[in-house]
Amino acid sequence: MRLPVILAVLFFPATLLLRAEDLPPPRPEATPSLVCFAMEQGAVGPGMTPVQSAVNRMVAGLACTITGKPTPGEAWRSFVKPGEKVGIRVSTQPGPIGGTHPQVARAVVEQLVAAGIKPSDILVWDRRREDLIAAGYEGVPGLNLRWVEQGSGFDPRATVECAAIGQLVYGDFEFKENRTSLADILGPKAQLSNRSHLPVILSREVDKVINIPSLCDSTYTGIHGALASMTLGILDNWRRFGNGRGYGDSALAEVYADPRIGKKVILTIMDGMVLQYAGGPFPSPANCVAYGTLFASRDPVAVDATSLKLLDEQRLVSKLPKASEDGGHVAEAESRGLGNAEEKMIKLLRIGNGRESGSLPRPSQTSTPQPVPSSRL
Numbered sequence: 001m002r003l004p005v006i007l008a009v010l011f012f013p014a015t016l017l018l019r020a021e022d023l024p025p026p027r028p029e030a031t032p033s034l035v036c037f038a039m040e041q042g043a044v045g046p047g048m049t050p051v052q053s054a055v056n057r058m059v060a061g062l063a064c065t066i067t068g069k070p071t072p073g074e075a076w077r078s079f080v081k082p083g084e085k086v087g088i089r090v091s092t093q094p095g096p097i098g099g100t101h102p103q104v105a106r107a108v109v110e111q112l113v114a115a116g117i118k119p120s121d122i123l124v125w126d127r128r129r130e131d132l133i134a135a136g137y138e139g140v141p142g143l144n145l146r147w148v149e150q151g152s153g154f155d156p157r158a159t160v161e162c163a164a165i166g167q168l169v170y171g172d173f174e175f176k177e178n179r180t181s182l183a184d185i186l187g188p189k190a191q192l193s194n195r196s197h198l199p200v201i202l203s204r205e206v207d208k209v210i211n212i213p214s215l216c217d218s219t220y221t222g223i224h225g226a227l228a229s230m231t232l233g234i235l236d237n238w239r240r241f242g243n244g245r246g247y248g249d250s251a252l253a254e255v256y257a258d259p260r261i262g263k264k265v266i267l268t269i270m271d272g273m274v275l276q277y278a279g280g281p282f283p284s285p286a287n288c289v290a291y292g293t294l295f296a297s298r299d300p301v302a303v304d305a306t307s308l309k310l311l312d313e314q315r316l317v318s319k320l321p322k323a324s325e326d327g328g329h330v331a332e333a334e335s336r337g338l339g340n341a342e343e344k345m346i347k348l349l350r351i352g353n354g355r356e357s358g359s360l361p362r363p364s365q366t367s368t369p370q371p372v373p374s375s376r377l
Contacts, residue, residue, distance in 0.1 A: 033299035033340040035306050036065045038352045039361060043273065043292040048285075050103040050273040055294070059107040061351045062269065062296040076115035079266050080208060086112065087206035088124045091213045091229045092135035095283030098276030099131070100214045102140045104269065104294065108210060109142050119144065125201050127234060134283075146201055154197035154236050155204065160258050164251035165194045166240030173197045173236050196235040198260060209264045211300070215272035215291065215307055216280040217315075218242070221252065222327030223308050224281035226268045226300035231255045241329075253332035256300075262338060268303045270295035277314040277323075289314065293361055301339025302346045304330045309343070310360065
């Protein structure tokens with residue numbers, strides 16, 4: 001039975017056999033990604049409220065370390081030049097405790113202004129005004145607030161398409177509230193689409209983005225971090241990217257890779273002043289612990305991979321499934337060359353207090369997680 005196979009091997013032309021010198025050279029090792037983090041004892045005060053003076057020092061130190069510049073002014077001018085418009089993207093959906101804190105956004109804005117960037121060229125933005133208000137942003141000095149829904153809105157000319165299909169609902173740009181045409185009346189009731197619209201703020205108004213997500217879990221994507229906040233966190237028809245169980249992972253990474261999105265992000269600062277390990281991306285203060293840490297990197301994938309590890313450790317203490325089980329989009333983003341997710345390819349560097357190391361803060365002992373709030377669209 002094996003004779004034909006043996007004869008085929010014996011009589012296979014030698015000229016077709018590949019030699020080592022005929023093979024392409026091995027791909028060079030990828031450059032490790034630098035993730036810096038700053039911690040200060042006492043940086044989180046009563047009510048899990050960050051202390052502004054501590055946040056200012058931490059943000060300035062991270063900017064200098066990431067850029068290698070000696071002063072915050074030089075560091076920020078290496079990111080943003082005078083005359084460029086920059087959007088500070090915050091994630092306030094998890095609320096005033098679990099979301100991006102106004103103190104962090106304020107520190108970035110004030111240091112940009114001190115570096116010579118006009119206040120009118122700096123926008124602090126999120127999807128919903130109601131979330132910004134609930135998180136305490138309204139009335140904070142120096143913040144030029146903008147929002148997408150019922151504000152600047154979605155851009156009819158700037159869309160992204162991928163294989164994942166979602167059902168349009170009220171608030172999505174192409175949702176038809178009144179079915180008037182014959183095709184609408186006779187067609188299926190569900191309005192399905194594989195297309196999402198970018199917000200006008202991102203597509204037309206800002207040249208660069210500094211993304212400041214919060215260290216918060218997500219029932220949709222494991223972590224509502226650097227990648228998720230700049231995709232399902234800003235687009236319409238976003239539900240198709242976050243149905244859990246791996247659905248939409250590839251699509252989410254594909255969308256972030258769009259140059260109108262990912263390439264505009266010049267820096268990611270992960271707000272880890274508080275860690276929310278369950279109930280996200282919605283407010284769940286009972287599932288939050290004070291963490292007193294800020295992370296920064298040019299690599300959004302490395303930031304998310306590091307943050308998923310921290311969430312997993314905290315959820316293990318709290319006897320919950322790993323957040324990374326729903327965080328497959330991070331590995332997908334790595335496979336598309338958007339950054340490094342493997343631990344060996346991430347260099348952790350702690351700054352401040354006269355010490356530098358790669359030792360992350362340990363998880364806190366917490367009580368049994370509180371019930372997760374119901375999802376809202």
